[in-house]
Amino acid sequence: MVEAGLAVVRREGLDAVTMRRVAKELDTGAASLYVYVGGRDELLRLLFDEVVGTVRFEEPDPARWREQLRDLCVALLEALEAYPGVARVALAEIPTGPNAMACAEALMGMLLAGGVDPRRAAWAVDVLGLLVAANAVETVHEQARAAKGATPFDQAAMRRVLEELPADRYPSLTCHVDELTAGDTRERFLFAVDTFVDGLLR
Amino acid sequence: MVEAGLAVVRREGLDAVTMRRVAKELDTGAASLYVYVGGRDELLRLLFDEVVGTVRFEEPDPARWREQLRDLCVALLEALEAYPGVARVALAEIPTGPNAMACAEALMGMLLAGGVDPRRAAWAVDVLGLLVAANAVETVHEQARAAKGATPFDQAAMRRVLEELPADRYPSLTCHVDELTAGDTRERFLFAVDTFVDGLLR
DNA sequence: CGCATAGGACGAACAGTGTTCGTGACGAAC
DNA sequence: GTTCGTCACGAACACTGTTCGTCCTATGCG
Numbered sequence: 001m002v003e004a005g006l007a008v009v010r011r012e013g014l015d016a017v018t019m020r021r022v023a024k025e026l027d028t029g030a031a032s033l034y035v036y037v038g039g040r041d042e043l044l045r046l047l048f049d050e051v052v053g054t055v056r057f058e059e060p061d062p063a064r065w066r067e068q069l070r071d072l073c074v075a076l077l078e079a080l081e082a083y084p085g086v087a088r089v090a091l092a093e094i095p096t097g098p099n100a101m102a103c104a105e106a107l108m109g110m111l112l113a114g115g116v117d118p119r120r121a122a123w124a125v126d127v128l129g130l131l132v133a134a135n136a137v138e139t140v141h142e143q144a145r146a147a148k149g150a151t152p153f154d155q156a157a158m159r160r161v162l163e164e165l166p167a168d169r170y171p172s173l174t175c176h177v178d179e180l181t182a183g184d185t186r187e188r189f190l191f192a193v194d195t196f197v198d199g200l201l202r
Numbered sequence: 203m204v205e206a207g208l209a210v211v212r213r214e215g216l217d218a219v220t221m222r223r224v225a226k227e228l229d230t231g232a233a234s235l236y237v238y239v240g241g242r243d244e245l246l247r248l249l250f251d252e253v254v255g256t257v258r259f260e261e262p263d264p265a266r267w268r269e270q271l272r273d274l275c276v277a278l279l280e281a282l283e284a285y286p287g288v289a290r291v292a293l294a295e296i297p298t299g300p301n302a303m304a305c306a307e308a309l310m311g312m313l314l315a316g317g318v319d320p321r322r323a324a325w326a327v328d329v330l331g332l333l334v335a336a337n338a339v340e341t342v343h344e345q346a347r348a349a350k351g352a353t354p355f356d357q358a359a360m361r362r363v364l365e366e367l368p369a370d371r372y373p374s375l376t377c378h379v380d381e382l383t384a385g386d387t388r389e390r391f392l393f394a395v396d397t398f399v400d401g402l403l404r
Numbered sequence: 405c406g407c408a409t410a411g412g413a414c415g416a417a418c419a420g421t422g423t424t425c426g427t428g429a430c431g432a433a434c
Numbered sequence: 435g436t437t438c439g440t441c442a443c444g445a446a447c448a449c450t451g452t453t454c455g456t457c458c459t460a461t462g463c464g
Contacts, residue, residue: 018449018450018451019450019451019452020449020450020451023414028413028414029413029414029415030414030451030452031413031414031415031416031452031453031454032412032413032414034452034453035411035412035413039451039452040450040451040452088293091290091293091336091339091340092339092343093343094340094356094360096360096363101367101372101375102371102372104375105371105372105373105374105375108374108375108378109373109374112374118378118381119381119384120393120397121378121381122378122381122382122384123381123385123390123393123394124397125382126390127333127390127393127394127397130332130333130336130337130340130394131329131332131333131336133336134293134332134335134336135332137293137294138293138296138332141294141295154296158296158298161298161303165303169304169307170303170304170307171307171311172307172310172311172314173303173306173307173310176310176320176323176324179320179321179323179324179325180324180327182321182324183325188325188328188329191322191325191329192325192329192332192398194401195322195326195329195398195401195402196394196397196398196401197401198400198401198404199396199397199398199399199400199401199402200397200401202400220420220421220422221421221422221423222420222421222422225443230442230443231442231443231444232422232423232443233423233424233425233442233443233444233445234441234442234443236423236424237440237441237442241422241423242421242422242423405464406463406464407462407463407464408461408462408463408464409460409461409462409463410459410460410461410462411458411459411460411461412457412458412459412460413456413457413458413459414455414456414457414458415454415455415456415457416453416454416455416456417452417453417454417455418451418452418453418454419450419451419452420449420450420451420452421448421449421450421451422447422448422449422450423446423447423448423449424445424446424447425444425445425446425447426443426444426445426446427442427443427444427445428441428442428443428444429440429441429442429443430439430440430441430442431438431439431440431441432437432438432439432440433436433437433438433439434435434436434437434438
């Protein structure tokens with residue numbers, strides 16, 4: 001059943017995951033699903049945890065912790081991007097599924113291995129999760145627009161908006177249009193994670 | 203009309219902002235709204251920009267730029283928290299309203315005043331916006347649960363989840379329950395912003 | 405072997421949602 | 435006074451999540 005839900009997400013996105021749609025995927029009626037799952041929200045939570053469960057990670061190694069942390073964040077982002085919209089579930093409420101907890105455990109372990117003190121490490125786990133989820137959501141919307149509209153990237157639209165801004169009221173923005181539209185989502189995501197970890201190390 | 207929408211948001215949250223509900227607030231029918239606004243999405247965009255427009259900020263001052271940046275982020279967060287759910291609009295797509303752009307302009311100006319090079323500053327504006335929006339969404343959900351359930355804070359629920367975790371599979375998490383549940387949302391938000399800016403300064 | 409009972413499956417219905425269409429009413433211009 | 439155009443809006447459409455009550459099956463029991 002989770003499998004059927006994931007198939008729908010992969011093909012048509014999270015919004016297409018309605019009880020009737022998933023039921024049709026299983027050749028049954030919508031009401032039958034309520035025997036196995038409490039409701040749509042619970043189904044979405046299960047889907048999210050299943051997606052998070054697809055990422056594999058290694059034991060924290062003090063010698064390579066930063067690389068490991070980076071890799072884990074990227075792997076998480078890629079997993080969430082493969083199932084468009086699922087990241088929104090993580091923003092709706094703090095995930096507490098077993099796979100999500102395993103991921104948090106790994107993040108925490110890596111930060112501790114890096115010598116970050118427990119308090120800052122604990123809060124950093126939260127922030128990193130937020131960054132991954134928020135970035136995944138943004139990427140998905142970009143993909144959706146790319147698939148529908150003519151512009152392959154959202155950068156063009158953003159550039160147009162910036163160029164039409166009055167230069168007298170928005171001097172800093174209009175002076176740096178190139179910088180503001182530079183880089184793809186992956187680069188920007190790595191920038192966010194890397195500078196945040198930089199900050200963790202003072 | 204935006205005013206009516208904001209009144210509904212303030213009292214009942216973003217989910218209560220339906221076309222029929224806003225129409226009733228204006229003593230008219232839902233169909234009449236489509237004369238002034240393209241659809242629900244556009245209405246939500248207008249609401250978001252209006253909320254962002256309530257925050258006031260000063261000219262970037264190289265001597266106090268970090269304090270100014272912090273204050274602006276906090277002001278933004280508080281504005282979004284006052285209108286529960288509106289922050290979700292910013293996560294659904296990159297805001298391009300005039301007030302949002304003015305805010306981005308101010309952020310960019312402060313970062314540039316602080317000597318951050320334009321490229322990193324441009325990307326940082328994005329990340330800070332994401333952090334504010336994501337944090338606002340999280341706070342709202344906490345407020346909603348506090349208003350409905352018995353637990354005044356979500357911390358108790360989180361603590362319960364952590365304490366029921368098997369210690370052998372989640373050693374780092376179960377060892378640091380106190381750190382993971384410490385601090386309120388405001389503290390955690392300031393931590394995120396401050397360490398990110400720390401990272402910007404190497 | 406026959407029957408009863410429990411449990412899952414599911415059609416229909418309810419109360420909503422965003423959006424559109426066609427009708428109506430009101431006011432202004434000629 | 436008549437006509438025209440613009441705005442207002444009730445009703446309808448195609449959906450949504452969820453629940454209720456019925457039906458059918460399949461298994462355990464006598």
